Amino acid sequence: MAETSNIAKMAEKISEDIFRWFKWEHVPIKDLNFVCHKGKQHSSSSKDKKTHPVDTIFKYKDPYKGREIIFNTDLKSYKKSSITSSALRDAIWSLARTIDCAEGSDEWRTRYTFSSTNYEIRGLLFVYNHDGEYQNNFCDLFKPKVGKEGKLTGGINIGNIPLREGQQLHIIEPLLIQYMRTIISDMDKLHREGLFPERSYSFYYPDLLLHKLKGDTQQHPATIELISGPYMIIKHEEITKWCEQTKEPVIRYGKGYVIYYNQTGETYLEFIYLFDMLSNLQILRTKENKIRIRVAHRQPFSDIRSSFQTAVEIYTHSLGGDEFKAGVLKSIEFEIVEQTKDIFSTNDIGWDR
Structure with missing residues (x-):
């Protein structure tokens, strides 16, 4: 029992x-x-x-x-x-x-x-x-x-x-839980490395034509629809850490966006669509905001990096000489996140700490 x-x-x-x-x-x-x-x-x-x-x-x-x-x-x-x-x-x-x-x-x-x-x-x-x-x-x-x-x-x-x-x-369901746990583990890892804030981040939503944002944008949650979607965008400010040597706070990483991607990346068209979305949201309009795409899908395409690089080249060519936006696009950091799977012992769960 x-x-x-x-x-x-x-x-x-x-x-x-x-x-x-x-x-x-x-x-x-x-x-x-x-x-x-x-x-x-x-x-x-x-x-x-x-x-x-x-x-x-x-x-x-x-x-x-x-x-x-x-x-x-x-x-x-x-x-x-x-x-x-x-x-x-x-x-x-x-x-x-x-x-x-x-x-x-x-x-x-x-x-x-x-x-x-x-x-x-x-x-x-x-x-x-x-x-x-x-x-x-x-x-x-x-x-x-x-x-x-x-x-x-x-x-x-x-x-x-x-x-x-x-x-x-x-x-x-179980695989969506695994995806969520993978994101959390990655956020925690980035935080330990000084590359992600501890609490001062929010989930990004654009103002829509018929639906405008309400409330404090710095506190917006990940809705159930966002969690279940193909990607989620997290916005953060500059990341400041306490330096033990100088005894002063230092900026470890600039403000920007982390995009967790939950698709296989099998074709470059997936990323063309993603770049279009980022452009429409005006996220590609400034170099001040760093952009990191982190693939959290449990089974990404084996050559997903080639799909991404092909999309960058094709989309850059389609910009018609917009060197600024092309530079922003080429500066995007692209990483594949290590998967996390939790398996608990029933003894561990029942142990009071």
Whole structure:
């Protein structure tokens, strides 16, 4: 029983550690149920549903909406063989009913919103693979298989999930967790080397035509959409470190952008698209800001550096003699990040420190 309990704690420990780096706030109220007010509508049997579970709550303020996004989070810690369509389907349905009930629950609102009136409730299913062996495409769990007589079996029909219009449910799956852990490990490594700030960084979002940024841009979090996307841009100011010899602060690295890239880089066209995006965001307009592209994909293309250099040459040629922007482009630092994979012993998790 103790080992089972410790396995369950793994997802809790990992999620809390991950999301603070991405500037999510953790609400320190865990493992409390709230009363279901929809009875048989939310029940899987003939009896009324009594309560819904809440493992934990994470939240952040959306940079564009300006409202709090509150994630009613279901934490799962599975070994590879337990990550199945059936298990995932049960977890999704349970979480969908939970957030449906949460929207109309005074008990939930009083406990988790802290009197906020501008918020949105979403579901978050956090699926951690504690043995570190899951390397499959998670989306395959949703696809039905061809059974006997050509009939489709298994899979998950997302059209049947009991979500109402406007409700959202997100899944952070094992490989996305590995990607996030890889970024965190790299940020920590750069910080130790004096090349990344400890806390004074923010995730970069542009002002859009119809949606302008809200709030303090220095505190913007990585939204769930940004984390799940092909890249994320982190903006930082000059990095100052204390010099033990001179007993004075010194500038170790200039201000700029770190771009974590989560694509294979198999063709130069990927980077042409990335350069276009950086140009549109006016990130290529000044040499004062250093630009670092760091590939954090778990299986980058074996010759990804050639893809990148080809893109630099082609894009530079397309600039029509703009030597300044060409110089900025050629000064971009390009690195492949070492992958991080956490595998915990159940004894380690249960040990109080």
